[in-house]
Amino acid sequence: MKSPLRKDSSRFIALAFSGWGLSWGGFIDNKKGEWWLTGQLLLIAAHALPRWPIFKKFDVNWPEPLMIIGFCFLLLGIVIISKAFLSLGVNLSPLPEPKHGASLVTLGSYKNCRHPLYQGLLICSTGVMLSLASMLHLFLLICLCALLIGKAKREEQQLQRKHPEYRNYLSSTPAIISGIPFLDWRE
Numbered sequence: 001m002k003s004p005l006r007k008d009s010s011r012f013i014a015l016a017f018s019g020w021g022l023s024w025g026g027f028i029d030n031k032k033g034e035w036w037l038t039g040q041l042l043l044i045a046a047h048a049l050p051r052w053p054i055f056k057k058f059d060v061n062w063p064e065p066l067m068i069i070g071f072c073f074l075l076l077g078i079v080i081i082s083k084a085f086l087s088l089g090v091n092l093s094p095l096p097e098p099k100h101g102a103s104l105v106t107l108g109s110y111k112n113c114r115h116p117l118y119q120g121l122l123i124c125s126t127g128v129m130l131s132l133a134s135m136l137h138l139f140l141l142i143c144l145c146a147l148l149i150g151k152a153k154r155e156e157q158q159l160q161r162k163h164p165e166y167r168n169y170l171s172s173t174p175a176i177i178s179g180i181p182f183l184d185w186r187e
Helices: 004-016 024-029 034-046 064-091 116-132 135-162 166-172
Strands: none
Touching: 024 034, 034 135, 064 116, 116 135, 135 166
16 A cells, blocks of 8 residues: 555656646747757756866866865755755746646745756756866856756746736846846846
């Protein structure tokens, strides 16, 4: 017999990963922002590439404390992503288009940041770049940052249409990382 906790967590996961509206047609016409998701997934997967250039060839040693700091950033990003995932719950969607019937989440991880999932991804990417001492991964971080800014802005347009109260949240809460102008736009 399954425990009630296990049954509830299975139901929670099933609801969170359903109703996204993904379709092959959407990947062709980008109706719900599928191209943003595709680009995001490709950039995240590219983080598994080996470092380049290898600085030892150039007789440059990357300081070990920076590698350790990078690993700590990676862990911090994973924690932020996990908390944001739990805060969103059944409202989770990988697309910039909110799920049908989704409620506006402004509590938990979303109390001090409008896009904590993106914040966590950028912190993870920074951690990988620092740990590997890789110019390739610096480039991936910059590309991921640009892509997530674009995706977040599209998402915010959709949220304003769906939830009129989003405008107040938009003006009072940092977008991704507070204090960094291109990552903290408020109206």
